Amino acid sequence: MAGTRHFDTDDVLTKATQAFWRDGYEATSIHTLEAATGLGRGSLYNAFGDKAALFLAVLDHYAKTVGAAPLVHLANPDVRAGLEAMLRAIAARMDTPGRPRGCLLTNTCLAPAGQAQVEARIANLMGGMQAALEAAFRRGVETDQIPPGTDVTALARFYCAVARGIGVSHKAGANLEALTSIIDVAMRAFPAAQ
Amino acid sequence: MAGTRHFDTDDVLTKATQAFWRDGYEATSIHTLEAATGLGRGSLYNAFGDKAALFLAVLDHYAKTVGAAPLVHLANPDVRAGLEAMLRAIAARMDTPGRPRGCLLTNTCLAPAGQAQVEARIANLMGGMQAALEAAFRRGVETDQIPPGTDVTALARFYCAVARGIGVSHKAGANLEALTSIIDVAMRAFPAAQ
DNA sequence: TCGATCTTGTAATGATCAGTCAAGAATGGC
DNA sequence: GCCATTCTTGACTGATCATTACAAGATCGA
Numbered sequence: 116m117a118g119t120r121h122f123d124t125d126d127v128l129t130k131a132t133q134a135f136w137r138d139g140y141e142a143t144s145i146h147t148l149e150a151a152t153g154l155g156r157g158s159l160y161n162a163f164g165d166k167a168a169l170f171l172a173v174l175d176h177y178a179k180t181v182g183a184a185p186l187v188h189l190a191n192p193d194v195r196a197g198l199e200a201m202l203r204a205i206a207a208r209m210d211t212p213g214r215p216r217g218c219l220l221t222n223t224c225l226a227p228a229g230q231a232q233v234e235a236r237i238a239n240l241m242g243g244m245q246a247a248l249e250a251a252f253r254r255g256v257e258t259d260q261i262p263p264g265t266d267v268t269a270l271a272r273f274y275c276a277v278a279r280g281i282g283v284s285h286k287a288g289a290n291l292e293a294l295t296s297i298i299d300v301a302m303r304a305f306p307a308a309q
Numbered sequence: 310m311a312g313t314r315h316f317d318t319d320d321v322l323t324k325a326t327q328a329f330w331r332d333g334y335e336a337t338s339i340h341t342l343e344a345a346t347g348l349g350r351g352s353l354y355n356a357f358g359d360k361a362a363l364f365l366a367v368l369d370h371y372a373k374t375v376g377a378a379p380l381v382h383l384a385n386p387d388v389r390a391g392l393e394a395m396l397r398a399i400a401a402r403m404d405t406p407g408r409p410r411g412c413l414l415t416n417t418c419l420a421p422a423g424q425a426q427v428e429a430r431i432a433n434l435m436g437g438m439q440a441a442l443e444a445a446f447r448r449g450v451e452t453d454q455i456p457p458g459t460d461v462t463a464l465a466r467f468y469c470a471v472a473r474g475i476g477v478s479h480k481a482g483a484n485l486e487a488l489t490s491i492i493d494v495a496m497r498a499f500p501a502a503q
Numbered sequence: 504t505c506g507a508t509c510t511t512g513t514a515a516t517g518a519t520c521a522g523t524c525a526a527g528a529a530t531g532g533c
Numbered sequence: 534g535c536c537a538t539t540c541t542t543g544a545c546t547g548a549t550c551a552t553t554a555c556a557a558g559a560t561c562g563a
Contacts, residue, residue: 287435338549
């Protein structure tokens with residue numbers, strides 16, 4: 116029953132992500148992770164190290180897959196349309212049945228893991244979204260889609276906060292229609308083209 | 310050393326609130342609560358019941374004091390000014406030194422999986438804020454401060470989401486200046502008076 | 504003054520937690 | 534075909550968790 120690895124790392128990370136996403140870092144025990152991944156204790160510790168190290172791997176896996184997907188819309192030359200598409204993609208992702216509610220990063224940020232390394236990683240990943248937004252908005256200023264002199268940092272902070280607020284609202288029970296109406300209002304804060 | 314109660318209930322609740330607010334529901338142990346309140350195990354269980362019941366009392370205490378304070382601004386006849394004052398009061402409250410970061414309700418809105426009663430209470434308290442906003446906006450429509458036909462429910466949901474987003478941002482490390490800039494942008498989504 | 508009642512501190516309980524370790528089993532290199 | 538390596542398994546450890554039981558002390562009504 117042993118000798119070579121019996122699992123695919125990405126597959127195990129996906130399953131572990133679901134568990135952490137659903138229950139949070141503290142409430143997810145090694146026993147839960149055994150059940151979710153189908154691996155034994157020893158295999159988990161052998162492959163990933165301790166619980167905190169596994170969670171770091173989960174965070175990276177989440178950021179690369181679930182978290183990065185909506186950001187591709189920011190590549191849209193129409194900055195406003197790209198922003199709106201990103202927000203709607205986030206809302207649509209949350210509405211996906213079978214997925215845990217809210218956003219793993221936001222959920223974990225609210226219920227801290229107590230591990231300094233984990234908190235630093237979360238701050239880093241969250242900062243990445245704000246930086247991506249800010250870069251898109253700066254490009255919008257350069258291409259005359261956004262009025263010059265606009266505080267693009269504040270604008271990025273705002274839409275980051277909206278995305279986080281959407282995550283919390285969904286975690287608190289909001290449905291897709293409620294999230295959509297939030298986005299409709301939020302887009303009114305986007306500076307008008309000149 | 311015993312016979313009559315040696316503590317003030319409100320004082321103990323305030324101290325317990327600080328502990329839950331800082332560390333979250335799960336990470337706050339009875340031992341932590343003993344140290345924070347100065348009471349022994351027996352006194353805590355005798356006075357409040359188990360941990361979940363104590364947390365329910367803490368939630369109500371928080372809602373009555375910290376949570377309700379910013380909402381008084383909504384009584385302002387100028388609806389837009391009242392809304393802005395409320396948001397700035399929330400940001401200023403977060404910046405208060407010595408206070409735990411973020412908002413207790415937002416921080417724990419996902420927390421105790423399995424404690425249906427706690428989740429219901431949080432949903433109820435959160436819904437109260439949205440209802441207060443919606444009532445103010447409806448009054449704004451009646452007094453011609455907000456265009457007729459405005460979706461006041463969506464508007465209330467949006468500013469609720471902004472408040473939650475501010476809480477998450479602060480929890481994630483944002484300072485007062487960052488929170489203020491978020492509010493500046495958010496106010497641009499408010500419908501113009503006719 | 505005395506007993507009933509309540510508060511309080513401490514010890515103990517059973518469950519669960521993260522993490523470790525020795526031993527068995529299967530593989531790949533030789 | 535044999536051996537070293539790697540992986541899996543399941544039992545074990547010590548710590549910590551929420552909760553309860555209990556004894557001792559303090560207060561109050563009668």
